[in-house]
Amino acid sequence: MSLPKAMMPTTWILALRFLKERRFQSALIILGVTAGVAVVLTITELMGGLQGNLVARVLGVQAHIVVKPAEDDTRLVRDRDENVSIAARVEKRAQRLRSIDQWESALPLLERAPGVVATAPVVQGAGFAVRGAASRPVVLFGVEAERYLRVIHFDRFIVSGQFRVAANDSVVGIELAKDLGASIGDRIRITTAEGGNDTISIAGIFDVGSRDLNRRWIFASQRMAQSLLNLQGGITNIDLAVADIFESERIARSIANSAGLTVESWMATNTQTLAAFANQNMTTRVIRGFVVIIVALGIASVLVVSVVQKQKEIGILRAMGASSQSIMRIFLIQGGIVGIAGAIARSALGALIVYALSRSLRNVNGSALFAPEFAFSTFASAIGLALAVGVLAAVAPARRASLLDPVAAIRG
Amino acid sequence: MASDQVEAVLRLEGVRKSYGVGTPVEAEVLHGIELVVRNGSFDALTGPSGSGKSTLLNLIGLLERPTSGNVYVQGENTAILDDARLAAMRGRAIGFVFQFHHLIPVFSALENVMMPMLLDRGRRDAEMEERARALLSDVGLAQAIGKKPAELSGGMQQRVAIARALSMRPALVLADEPTGNLDTKTANEIFDLLRQFNERYGTAFLVVTHDARLAARCDRNIALVDGRIVRDPGGTP
Numbered sequence: 001m002s003l004p005k006a007m008m009p010t011t012w013i014l015a016l017r018f019l020k021e022r023r024f025q026s027a028l029i030i031l032g033v034t035a036g037v038a039v040v041l042t043i044t045e046l047m048g049g050l051q052g053n054l055v056a057r058v059l060g061v062q063a064h065i066v067v068k069p070a071e072d073d074t075r076l077v078r079d080r081d082e083n084v085s086i087a088a089r090v091e092k093r094a095q096r097l098r099s100i101d102q103w104e105s106a107l108p109l110l111e112r113a114p115g116v117v118a119t120a121p122v123v124q125g126a127g128f129a130v131r132g133a134a135s136r137p138v139v140l141f142g143v144e145a146e147r148y149l150r151v152i153h154f155d156r157f158i159v160s161g162q163f164r165v166a167a168n169d170s171v172v173g174i175e176l177a178k179d180l181g182a183s184i185g186d187r188i189r190i191t192t193a194e195g196g197n198d199t200i201s202i203a204g205i206f207d208v209g210s211r212d213l214n215r216r217w218i219f220a221s222q223r224m225a226q227s228l229l230n231l232q233g234g235i236t237n238i239d240l241a242v243a244d245i246f247e248s249e250r251i252a253r254s255i256a257n258s259a260g261l262t263v264e265s266w267m268a269t270n271t272q273t274l275a276a277f278a279n280q281n282m283t284t285r286v287i288r289g290f291v292v293i294i295v296a297l298g299i300a301s302v303l304v305v306s307v308v309q310k311q312k313e314i315g316i317l318r319a320m321g322a323s324s325q326s327i328m329r330i331f332l333i334q335g336g337i338v339g340i341a342g343a344i345a346r347s348a349l350g351a352l353i354v355y356a357l358s359r360s361l362r363n364v365n366g367s368a369l370f371a372p373e374f375a376f377s378t379f380a381s382a383i384g385l386a387l388a389v390g391v392l393a394a395v396a397p398a399r400r401a402s403l404l405d406p407v408a409a410i411r412g
Numbered sequence: 413m414a415s416d417q418v419e420a421v422l423r424l425e426g427v428r429k430s431y432g433v434g435t436p437v438e439a440e441v442l443h444g445i446e447l448v449v450r451n452g453s454f455d456a457l458t459g460p461s462g463s464g465k466s467t468l469l470n471l472i473g474l475l476e477r478p479t480s481g482n483v484y485v486q487g488e489n490t491a492i493l494d495d496a497r498l499a500a501m502r503g504r505a506i507g508f509v510f511q512f513h514h515l516i517p518v519f520s521a522l523e524n525v526m527m528p529m530l531l532d533r534g535r536r537d538a539e540m541e542e543r544a545r546a547l548l549s550d551v552g553l554a555q556a557i558g559k560k561p562a563e564l565s566g567g568m569q570q571r572v573a574i575a576r577a578l579s580m581r582p583a584l585v586l587a588d589e590p591t592g593n594l595d596t597k598t599a600n601e602i603f604d605l606l607r608q609f610n611e612r613y614g615t616a617f618l619v620v621t622h623d624a625r626l627a628a629r630c631d632r633n634i635a636l637v638d639g640r641i642v643r644d645p646g647g648t649p
Contacts, residue, residue, distance in 0.1 A: 007535050007536060007537070008536070010531055010534055010535055010536070013530070013536070017518045018518070020518075313516050316515075316516060317516075317527070318475070318499065319473065319508050320502075320528040320576070321502050321503015321504065321528055321531045321532055322503070323500070324495060325496060407470050410510070410514060
């Protein structure tokens with residue numbers, strides 16, 4: 001057998017030949033790296049998939065960013081001359097239902113805000129749904145169907161009829177329909193505290209997977225909601241969709257700074273979910289850290305043994321002109337090769353595991369709990385990580401090899 | 413003499429070597445060695461066990477540094493070289509033939525002969541393979557180039573080792589008991605081979621041996637006893 005014809009550096013030839021000679025050891029440690037990388041990647045992909053699924057569910061019925069009117073401030077009653085407070089007790093003001101000032105001019109500005117991909121004005125208020133003797137409290141949303149669906153893909157929750165809000169046509173939740181004994185085409189009376197009183201006709205029924213929302217939410221045409229809530233021509237909030245959901249908070253803050261409106265991102269209203277993510281991520285990091293350490297120790301121990309076994313060859317190479325740096329490189333390369341080989345070997349294996357898990361972990365309704373995410377960047381970073389771990393793990397054994405006294409090494 | 417210095421492949425000046433320096437067991441093994449090896453010479457280095465032969469050979473082979481004194485190889489003072497440059501000079505100027513062939517088991521005969529060139533140039537090229545084939549053919553192993561050391565007899569292994577020692581066309585080959593592990597017939601063949609290369613390429617050989625008959629066949633016999641050169645017919649005073 002001859003050396004590879006490719007013009008491979010001598011240190012690589014030696015590293016590869018030494019690895020090949022200790023085939024069994026090499027295979028074992030590559031297997032170890034494979035298992036380690038598999039754990040790291042699987043856990044990352046699993047968490048990414050699960051979190052993505054949770055985010056999708058949270059954001060399924062919630063806009064990324066909601067713009068609201070500025071809150072009414074509590075003004076202190078002051079004595080004009082003395083400039084001292086007269087009131088003994090200061091109560092916060094009750095927030096009345098009101099429209100965003102100049103919303104027609106604010107809308108195009110929001111549409112052009114960087115990162116925002118869709119906007120939808122919404123009229124939102126409370127009321128009662130009445131049918132026969134049954135009466136239920138509801139939250140009324142007045143929307144323009146086409147615009148609204150671009151912000152929130154609500155149409156995918158429709159279980160019968162369709163998402164149609166125009167004139168009297170409205171969309172109600174499946175629980176509300178059940179409570180009121182109503183179905184598609186039936187009419188429901190809506191009353192509000194603002195004095196509104198009108199009849200809607202059920203055009204669609206939705207099921208968002210939350211009993212509470214299914215019982216309370218009603219989507220009506222914007223005009224009808226405005227008249228019911230006594231907000232002719234007004235809207236109570238503007239819902240925004242952004243391109244990168246984890247940028248929501250930053251975008252919300254920049255809009256708030258420039259527009260003087262109250263702006264809330266889903267990240268601010270779901271701090272608990274995000275805190276849970278942070279905890280999960282921390283746990284994942286700790287596990288990954290330990291696995292990386294174990295893998296590194298495995299590589300290091302195999303290479304230490306190899307240095308002892310190859311002591312004589314190292315001495316001979318030194319006598320033939322190899323510098324201590326070349327000897328060091330030979331072992332660093334071995335560490336790197338073992339790391340990369342493990343990472344590549346795991347690629348197929350890990351992909352298989354995540355795929356299998358995505359098939360077996362299911363929601364109550366039988367749909368997949370998460371969609372497996374095969375991000376190329378994850379693989380690339382796994383290979384990069386394995387390479388770095390391999391080389392770093394090899395530093396101590398390689399140093400040891402490079403410091404061997406050639407005379408003593410040749411004698412063995 | 414100036415002409416001596418030009419012709420010397422190796423020159424040792426006041427070389428001393430101590431082990432365990434600074435410890436209670438400090439011991440000086442070589443006591444001020446003065447030695448000149450001329451280009452193209454064929455010298456024997458003899459001496460009883462414990463005389464410091466191996467230590468001297470390691471110093472000449474640039475595997476160790478003297479405690480004091482200077483080692484000049486081809487006129488260059490090796491004391492001022494850093495470890496990397498010393499390793500490079502060791503690879504280029506000096507070839508080693510050990511008592512036990514010390515071939516690398518995972519490589520074929522051809523690859524073993526190429527190894528000093530591979531280490532020196534950093535990667536393989538066609539010219540080095542040509543040279544390695546020619547050398548193996550010179551030592552009579554044209555048929556065995558693809559064999560691993562374990563597949564060769566003791567004499568053949570030593571022939572490969574000789575070809576390897578010559579592959580960088582060194583000015584000096586250090587042979588440490590090159591025939592010590594071989595039967596008389598093979599030993600004579602190996603010795604003749606060294607002589608051939610000495611005459612053909614003008615490579616200087618320094619042969620360390622216990623064998624008085626072999627030493628007698630060299631041009632000069634440098635005898636080392638207790639870390640001092642006691643007899644050196646061709647040496648400088």
